[in-house]
Amino acid sequence: MxxxxxxxxxxxxxxxxxxxxxxxxxxxxxxxxxxxxxxxxxxxxxxxxxxxxxxxxxxxxxxxxxxxxxxxxxxxxxxxxxxxxxxxxxxxxxxxxxxxxxxxxxxxxxxxxxxxxxxxxxxxxxxxxxxxxxxxxxxxxxxxxxxxxxxxxxxxxxxxxxxxxxxxxxxxxxxxxxSAEDFAFSHPGGTLGRRLLLLVDDIMHDGERMPMVTPQTSLRDALLEMTRKGLGLTGITDQQGRLAGIFTDGDLRRTLDQNLDIHTSSISLVMTPQCKTVSQGALAAEALKIMEDAKINGLFVVDPDGRPVGALNMHDLLRAGVV
The missing domain is CATH 3.40.50.10490 (Glucose-6-phosphate isomerase like protein; domain 1)
Known part of the structure; x- marks a missing residue:
């Protein structure tokens, strides 16, 4: 026909x-x-x-x-x-x-x-x-x-x-x-379920897997810590154990233009203070929004006192199906 x-x-x-x-x-x-x-x-x-x-x-x-x-x-x-x-x-x-x-x-x-x-x-x-x-x-x-x-x-x-x-x-x-949360409970295997039910605690790198240094740490040793943990960032904690700042791959590229000696310069000179964080127990979707809004690829999870308990990046969210 x-x-x-x-x-x-x-x-x-x-x-x-x-x-x-x-x-x-x-x-x-x-x-x-x-x-x-x-x-x-x-x-x-x-x-x-x-x-x-x-x-x-x-x-x-x-x-x-x-x-x-x-x-x-x-x-x-x-x-x-x-x-x-x-x-x-x-x-x-x-x-x-x-x-x-x-x-x-x-x-x-x-x-x-x-x-x-x-x-x-x-x-x-x-x-x-x-x-x-x-x-x-x-x-x-x-x-x-x-x-x-x-x-x-x-x-x-x-x-x-x-x-x-x-x-x-x-x-x-x-x-x-x-609600959307109720719907997610009926669809835990779907994308919506993952977005609404998954917590940052479920996917963050904690304990020894969390990259962390002190303000006095040399830039060289901070870079080694970033390399060992493989998240493209490291956190810097103060004497009380609170998160004082963050140093990322992006910060490294900007630091190279300053001609600093990585052996003698401390990480506190080049870290980003008052960095973005997400609260412990928050939804992974909330972490995604923070990263998208700030145009960053990673952040730390902190407890109510501002102490880091974990770290995650965009790759973690991708693997978890949140993105």
Whole structure:
């Protein structure tokens, strides 16, 4: 089909699904509020179920709910009829998806759910269906036409169901006051989790690995300390053990222009006093921001008394996945 206009076909599908989603705005009524109230007051788990393409959408909705503060999981309706009903308790709320609202495997579960007294929320394309009428609240996601030109393959209808599920999840998220930190706890392996949960204490070089000299140390010995520890910097502490300054690779390049004798000149002559630091127990993301704002590649971690307890550089943050 060399003359087929693929982009025109794609544009038509996208426009049809866009219009279908837009129509949902008019259907946000008391039923949606009732559904949110039931889900928010759930003391158990939110159980999502659906067959076929509705099942695929249901799995995504369950995953979105679970990652945004509303514990949820998916149960296949066919498996529920053969033992998995035991996964549903009286404390749960069920969300059932079916475009027709008459899917046999889902409808079969209705008497069992009623017997348990489990609140049922339906997401259907037919508000007059068996499933919709049995539900505490029905969320109408029906479409006039699927994006499929045969009006057969679930396309626009699955999109509207997915968007309605997202709307539920986000409404609950906002009502719970769910924060970015809460989200990170659900995604500890992801970039956001690393940025929000990792502490400087977890990645800093401490103890013998921390480059440190005194103000009287010669520039030569300070350079040797920097070389041994490999962080491109060294700290300078005063008699009380507080951080008095820092000397970095950048400071070294500037020092070379001064023609100082590295054997007799003390590090206190060329160090940077009042240097940037980060507090012990701070988030690694905070250390990253300090470095980016100050355009530096490393800094020291200090305790409440200003004593250095560790050091880190941009490479440490890169290895930890914070950057």
């Amino acid at each position: 060399p003359d087929f206009d693929f982009t025109a076909s794609a544009r038509r599908s996208i426009e049809m699904e866009r219009d279908a989603v837009h129509s949902l705005l008019e259907r946000l009524d008391e039923g949606f509020v009732k559904a949110c109230d039931a889900l928010l007051s759930c003391t158990g788990r939110i159980v999502v179920t659906g067959m076929g393409k509705s099942g695929h959408i249901g799995k995504k909705i369950a995953a979105t709910l679970a990652s945004t503060g509303s514990p949820a999981f998916f149960v296949h309706p066919g498996e529920a009829s053969h033992g998995d009903m035991g996964m549903i308790t009286r404390q749960d709320v069920v969300i059932a998806l079916s475009n027709s609202g008459n899917t046999a495997e889902v409808v079969t579960l209705l008497p069992l759910l009623k017997r348990l007294g489990v609140p049922l929320i339906s997401i259907t394309g037919n508000p007059d269906s068996v499933l919709a009428k049995a539900a505490l609240a029905n969320l109408h996601t029906g479409v006039e036409q699927e994006a499929c030109p045969l009006n057969l393959a679930p396309t626009s209808s699955t999109t509207t169901a997915l968007v309605m599920g997202d709307a539920l999840a986000i409404a609950l998220l906002e009502a719970r006051g769910f």
